[in-house]
Amino acid sequence: MTRLHVKTLSLFLALAGVVFAIVSSLSMSAPTQAAFLNVFYQSTVNPTGGAPPYTLTLFSGQLPPGLTLNSTTGAITGTPQVPGSFSFVIQLQDQGGVPTGNSPADAARRRTGFAAASINSPTFTINVNSGVPGTPVPPSVWLAMLGLAFAGLYKWRSMRHA
Numbered sequence: 001m002t003r004l005h006v007k008t009l010s011l012f013l014a015l016a017g018v019v020f021a022i023v024s025s026l027s028m029s030a031p032t033q034a035a036f037l038n039v040f041y042q043s044t045v046n047p048t049g050g051a052p053p054y055t056l057t058l059f060s061g062q063l064p065p066g067l068t069l070n071s072t073t074g075a076i077t078g079t080p081q082v083p084g085s086f087s088f089v090i091q092l093q094d095q096g097g098v099p100t101g102n103s104p105a106d107a108a109r110r111r112t113g114f115a116a117a118s119i120n121s122p123t124f125t126i127n128v129n130s131g132v133p134g135t136p137v138p139p140s141v142w143l144a145m146l147g148l149a150f151a152g153l154y155k156w157r158s159m160r161h162a
Helices: 104-112 139-161
Strands: 003-006 026-029 034-036 041-044 055-061 067-069 075-078 084-093 118-120 124-129
Touching: 026 084, 026 118, 055 067
Parallel strands: 034 124
Antiparallel strands: 003 026, 041 075, 055 084, 067 075, 084 118, 084 124
C-alpha cells in the first residue's frame, strides 16, 4: 500500500493549564490500479492523520468515466465505461482548527485557531481493461473446441479424397 506523508504542526499550548495536543501527519493510501470495463469497481483512498473529518477532492486529472470520488470517505466507486489509463491527483484536507470534540486538546485547538492542513497526492493511475476479470476457460470448453477442430479436419480430409 502506497502512502503519502506530509508533516503538519504537531504541538501547541492551552492558556488554562498546560495541554499538549499531538496532530499526526496527513497521509492517504493509493487506490487499486486495475479496473475492468463494465464491471463494478470499488477502492478507497484512506485518509489518516491530521484532524478528522477529512475532505477529499479531485485536484487535477480525470477519473475513468463512470467512477466517482466520495469526498468524505475517499471511496472511488462505479462502473468504468471507457477502457484506458486515467491519471489524477486527489487533494486531502483535514478540518484544522475547528474540532468538535470536548477534550482539553480540542478546546486548546479551538482557542489557538490551528490551521487546516492540506496535501496533494502523487499522481494516481487507474487502468481500465476491456477484458473480463478472472474468467478462465474451463477444460471442457477446450476439449470441445479441440474435438470440433479434429472433426473439421477429418471432414476436410475425407472431402479431399472423395
